[in-house]
Amino acid sequence: MAGNRAEQSLYFVRQVVEGRWFSVFASFLIMIGAGSTYVFGTYSKVMKAQFDYSQTQVNTLGFFKDLGSNLGVFAGLLAEVAPPWVLFVVGSSLNFVSYFMIWLSLTHRIAKPEFWHMCTYICLAANSQNFANTAVLVTSVKNFPERRGIILGLLKGFVGVGGAILTQMYLAIYGHENQVNLVLLLSWFPTIISLVFLLTIRPIKVRKHPDELRVMYHLLYVSIILALFLLFLTITQKQAVFSQEGYMSGAAVIASLLSIPLLIAVREEFLLFKLNKETTNPSVTVSILDQQRPAPMLDEIVEAEPSCMSSVFNKPQRGDDYTILQALFSKDMALIFVGALCGCGSSIAAIDNLGQIGESLYYPAQSITIFISLISIFNFFGRVCSGFISETLMTKHKLPRPLMFALAHLLTCIGLLFVAFPFHGSIYIASVVVGFGFGAQVPMVFAIISELFGLKRYATLFNFGQLSVPIGSYILNVDIIGKLYDMEARKQGTTKNGKGLTCTGHECFSTSFTILATVTLFGALTSLVLAFRTRDFYKGDVYNKYREDMWMPESDMEFYCLDNKKKSNDNHPNIVVLDYLHSKELEFPLEGKPDDMGEKEWKKLDRKVLGTIRLTLTKNVQSSVAKTTTMGLMNALANMYEKASVNNKVYLATKFFNLKMAESTPITAHLNEFDVLINKLVAVDLEFSHEVYAILLLRSLPDSWEPMRAAISNSCEKEKLKFEDVRDAALAEEIRRKDSGIAPTSGSVLNVDRGRNNNRGYGNRGKSKNNRSRSRNSRFECWNCGKIGHLKSNCKAPKKNEGNEADANVAEQIHDALVIAVESAHDTWVMDSGNHGKVYLADGEPLDIIGIGEVNLKMANGSVWKIRKLDNEGCEISFGQGNWKVTKGAMVIARGSKSGTLYVNNNDKDMVAVVDHSSYTQLWHNVLGHMSEKGMKILHSAGKLQGLKAVDHKLCEGCVFGKQKRVSFSKTGAAPNLRNWSWFTLMYGAF
Template identity: 30%
Template sequence: MDLNFYLKYSKWVSTVASIWIQCTSGSLYTFSIYSQTLKSTQHYDQSTLDIVSVSKDIGANIGVLSGLIYDFLATRTRTGPWVVHLFGSAQCFLGYFLMWAAVSGVLPPVPVPVMCLFMFVAAHAQSYFNTSNVVTGVRNFPNYGGTIVGILKGFLGLSGAILIQVYRTVFNNNPMSYLLMLSLLPPINTLILMWFVRIHNTRREGESEKKYLNIFSLMALVIAAYLMIVIILENILTLQLSIRIFTFIVLMVLLASLLCIAFKAHEKNSSNSASKSFLAEGSNLIAREDSSNNLLPADDTNSQRTLQQGGNLNLFQAVKTLNFWILFVSMACGMGSGLATVNNMSQIGESLGYSTLETGSLVALWSIWNFLGRFGAGYVSDYFLHTRGWARPFFMVITLMTMSIGHVVIAYGLPGALYVGSILVGICYGSQWSLMPTITSEIFGVGHMGSIFNTITIASPVGSYIFSVRVLGYIYDKEASGTEGNKCAGTHCFKFSFLIMASAAILGSLTALCLFLRTRHFYGQVVLRRIQNVM
């Protein structure tokens, strides 16, 4: 088959294009790289900086519009994913370019609300990239939603470390240049690749599909391990420019190898003749699902009515259900406290006596832990759902409870505590980003997944605002008042804040437990049967 066929008609090539776009879309997690420069050039205190940070979180997570655009276009035209990517590229360039102009002095000093607007627009682009890539992936691989979401969300989490490698190699640790890079690299990369991101209504390949998704997963782990080694070496050694260039080239080769895997997967799956049409298969699935729904227990009638609708739920129907709000509260506690942690990593490290290089490495390593959580939770929850029938919300219970332990570790600030705590919080935070979209598609259906899961992600900036501004920022400024430069040093600066966030994570775990108890019969009698019937 010729190259044109691969590019137009292969869902595997579409997956690689989505992965590569995700690799430059995670600037949200590198705020700490330029936050100190933003703080000093604009003369902000910690609370003001946290307000700018929260505007970033709001922009990145208020993705309802991107979801509605995707849901509207994807069912009517093949250009759906492309249009969403195009909107994201324009916003990414505009927001970061104006921020760079303000910080570098090209523009005169701007008021805080204007800077918040710049930050909001720049971060809002991520919701467009993420929606287009993730929802397209779930549509292309409906039987392995957890795995494909874990891979795509994992590379989004990993993108922070990738962007930092570009920054350190090309811009030699210049935060102002990094802002300019963010205005150019993600939009250009997306404009080149977005044409290959398509919805492919092909038959499901069963074990062959699983095999190549596992190979993609293995390569993701290899890339994450490689980045972790490079980051650790940068932390203990002074790498010359030639070494940095070499390590960067190796990274690019590893990412490029994903395309070879996609070609191989497409060849293998094309050699297996399709015996069933897609429409017939879809009709059979609907019939099976309807019959399976009748097996739900008679009690808990509100939950039963919600779950029986399956893919028929749109955004307005979903928000009327209790399951939607249980999931929302869990995400506010988990995503909000995790995001507040990474946004304040520089200030936390500074108060505990870590060097600038060490805090920079912590931010880069956060991307690794974030990736492992996103990838691992998706893959592991898929495995136990397929083999044991375990409902996916169970893993949300475990990860949020573990996150509370990470917050407690950071709170007491013992030697090395920030490293250990950031690992626990980073992995558990990343887990929510693969579990939540997959649970959304399973409980509410994939038909309006884009708008529903983007509405639930509003919980992230809500939680981030509460924990970053009303908890971390307020308590830090109170502890730092009267000190030279309004800077606080010692474990007391953030101790009480992290104990509060630990309590919030426990609350999130308990609400997730409620969701698990409400949906465990649905997973066993509907979701699992649907998967088994198409294998």
């Protein structure tokens, strides 16, 4: 027992680590490390002071940082041919070496490097994060194809908030004194995270998760709480002075919040693990009957793909998989590139200069740190919100995603104007708006590329798209902001601590940020053009292609149980078995042992697949195919059910020619059964002409369809019938019948008669003695002895309850009931479990239930009790020894006995006598001294007879016998009853 629990625990741990949700948790941590590029504004001031750089040189370093973080084409090409763990190893190595060299230079442990050396270090350090971005983003988009906008927003959001998290970790570990140690943290922290989780980030078989969106929202809530806490911590650190212990406490809370996605992953995997243990039920399946797999058609043979150069200008439709050159030379990619260059380039240029902007406007150093944190936090909010909002607007309201991309450009443009025309506290607002706008643009760029150009070359294409960011950043940052800043600084001619030119006042950045706002507005117009071009594409189902490729079980670990309700051969379970094996990647035993697999591992895999297939078979088939290998099992099934033997042909042909449609059967269900039989005949090499199919279809229709048969017969004359024409005519006839209100007639009446029988006192004399075959009765259960194989009428055992009832002196016949007609003075209540697999006719013939729905039965009294409803009310129901009882606590609510196969309860009906309105007429007639009908109508019209609605006078025997001249009443011709006039003598005396 203990060993089994330990084994299950190890299996569960392995399932968690290999699951998709743990991969998402690991991706969050890796993307936090990738946020190191957003703290460049913090340590760039140290580099400027240590190496005596000008603002133009600092901006050049910022350009190489942006170039490295967005030049991911090499990482994309490597991802096309190598697994993700290779990218993590390469990126971790570059990250550690580059940042460690920068730290050695800043601490003077090595000689001062040349400026181009420092540009190289910065570029390689930023480019190292690109390998992690490529591995994580491409893998996650392929693992969640229907939620790509949401998953991209969450992942890029953690990149944005990574700057604030790394800053808090730096303060907790190294304190606030020396900012050079921040570079040391950036060298080892992302490296360790990537190496620890490098094997968990991998493509996983896409399975439809019913609660996938709910889990995404849970992750969103956690990330928002984390961002709000970081915002609170940043504002608090501005207002108060924190000690080292205070910084460590804040970092501990951040670590606790980051562990919640891990708990969510464990919860989801535990639900799947628990469901896996409950779904292994080998008793619910059907027999297999399938046709052999046909040879591939000519149009199904895959042709060799043309070369990239020959198909550059022969582009596929939007949403299909483009080649790299097809995508690069498309107009849509050009519009995306220009939009990202203008919008993201302007945002990066503004973020890189935020520290210098704060100094020029006389903000304290602590406020400059807050600017960086606000940028990072609202960058996160922009990314996650744009992912969820754009995904909702696109899927539900069919709005193109480039339209939301243009709105993000406009928001960034507003934030840049707060810097161009500053006022007191405007930089705080600009940090929030620019951070949110830039964060909203990034995931939408990646999502638009994946939607328009497919996922096959996504690793390279999205890296090419983000290459526009460093180009725009260089043009706007170095050639515009840097030069205009140095030009204004030369005018002022001031230096800071004797090192480099320094500019103060709003004139330093007013002109340059006005240009940035104009460029961003142009990017918004470009995005609107892209939205107009792709409006028809986004009106369709963008994710339909990926949704069709998904396997949709109820759980990731579920065994596939075939059709546990309908035990027939109408479907083809073999195809389902093969699809299931392929979805689990267990199809190798069907193709033979691979050369690179060991004998022991092969036997284990073959036994696993063998057990999986056996779980899809009924018990009688399992005993017939007790093979020890998968190939032996499949061959045995093929010989049993796919072999074109004479026996199979005779059976299918007999069933096909004797097929008859019932009156109450919909024509669509009948045509479906007809087509299934045709397919099975084709599978055993038994085909007929289309005219034979058409004639047999007409023959199978019931008698009520005779007018349609006659119409088709008269219309075709000497032409041959076509099966398609007869089928279409049958469908049209059913539609006509429904429109005209013609209800189908049922050929069988299912009822139970309880009461007096016409054959009174003669026992079983009225029962039919048909000579049906034993094979037909082999599935029936005798109601007399309880054995299988015959009916009660043919039972040789002593008959039970053959005597007639003493109280009614009648014979009673009881069968299973669908409609119950009760002829008695009291109600009969029937206990019903609601579980009906078949309905039996009065002669014992079963009918399959082909549909289940809800029917509202209007009854004068509810004479059917649902056990489910009684149980919901807290009642206890017990059955045994032919009796039943319903109790609630110590009170017995109802009891009854078993009658046939029904549990009934006979209850007396409570009746309330109500005076008919006609008796009021008789009452007023007597009170008024037997006034004539004419006189009563005069009084009634005058309103003198209260409570009387109408004068409805019947025969009054007292008036008839009391008159001297007897005249019959005009309304009724009934003769008076002479025996009932004694009351008149008592009232008026003898006459």
